[in-house]
Amino acid sequence: MTHKLVHVCAWRVKYLFSLSEPLDGAAWRALADFWGNSCLESTILSTGAVLYKLSLPDKKGMLMGSSVSPDIYAILLRSEAQALLPDVIEALERVACL
């Protein structure tokens, strides 16, 4: 898994995590379980793809991905990003190995 900073401003930073394959619904639920009080939403698009959005606790950020792409985006509060990034990496590595 690799990651790259793709957007930075005073408020938010956006990281891209490239996995080897898309995460399925079970993997997204496992990601949600990693954080207590997170909120997972899934939307089935008209193309049949499923869009996942995992809101992290206390509005510190969100993870977004889909059933058709191995890329996951993490949009994090800039003030929290340093502390959150290791957790995001650990969570993604854990579910990618499931």
Next chain:
Amino acid sequence: MSTKVTVAFQPVLDKGALLLGGEPHVVHCHYYNHFLQTSIEDAEALYPVEEVLVWTAQEIAHSLFQKLFAEEGITDHERRKALVEAVYTRCGYGKVSLSGISADGGEIATPYEHYAYTYAATFPPRPKGKRGVAYFSQGYLAGAIEAIYDLPLGSMGSQQTACLTQGDAEVRWRFYRLPQPLPLTPSVGEGASQKGTIFQPSTTRVPMAQVRDAVLGLPLLPDAETGLIEAFGVVLTFIPGNYYALISERHLQRMIQVAGEEVRPLVLDMLVESGHVCAFNTLGGIMQSAEWDAVVGPYLDTPEDWLYGITAVMPAIGWGIVGCIEHPSAQKWELCLPNWYETSALAALPPHQRKMEYSPFAEGLFAGIMALVYKAGIHERRLTFDGHLYKQLFQDGRVYKASFYQSRLRGDSRDALTVTSLDA
């Protein structure tokens, strides 16, 4: 008693428009919103900018809610207030309660208002003592209050009395009846809107109608607590397109009034720059997002597919149908815009009441997209969107320029423009 209200935009597929209360709504992000507003606000020493930024919102909200109340058959003041509150949040403006409002006015306060919240979070502090940034909401709520109580347009005065950007804990406005109404005019609504056909070029696998339909189905919804819409790494609003078109036009008119025709290129350059800001932040954010990867990603074979893909998104965010006249290249991109939202607003005005002859915003926007693809190479590598990249693409290293060769605002039957490489 709480009243459950549902608010839904009505997509008009053959126009590429999203209607609510007869007003075409368009999606923009907080970077564009602030760039345009701040650029206009910078002229505050030359003319009273509230007359543009606040009054225009008041006109549009008054027309919008008059129509919406009539459509829904709502005459009760409390139900009307509930609908205004629901629309305000659905559009991503934030959260407000109108419980303290009567036909004589009153106060509204909120910790969550799009312009104030995102400004305080994103930009350096404003000078102490400067007025708040919630111009749009101020006018919008004034117009909505007039509509709730069936008051004439312009009869409600307003003032912003607190702002997050001044260190206050909330945004607050005061509303009051005026002895004489302000000189406001009703919104043009759909204006001179035109129908078009979704464009499917034979030179790409990107399924234009399918992309549009998938984007229309994206959950671009406000957060339940804040009423703000976070998506693509930015904060989005659904603001009536007439607002953007008219504040741009009226700013140009006021500037020409006070400083003469020679100021026109300066204002137009600012509006071109607003297009760059939008391409960079809103469209760049979209092109590096989970939504883009899911909807458009599977069809992206060539750099040109990125251009087709992003133009397929535009009708779904209310900007109008976009057609590519010829297969684009790194040197040239030729487009037609049958129902560009700014043109449809301004073409509804009598010619002597407008100074704009085309959409400078669109020029900056499409030049900006070309720069993202062919200069920055978004199709072959993931970019880091920051101030350094913006400078590279649109300041020191600007390489694309667009120009309208047909414009409905000059009497042509459609808008058409060419983006060309300055290196060619």
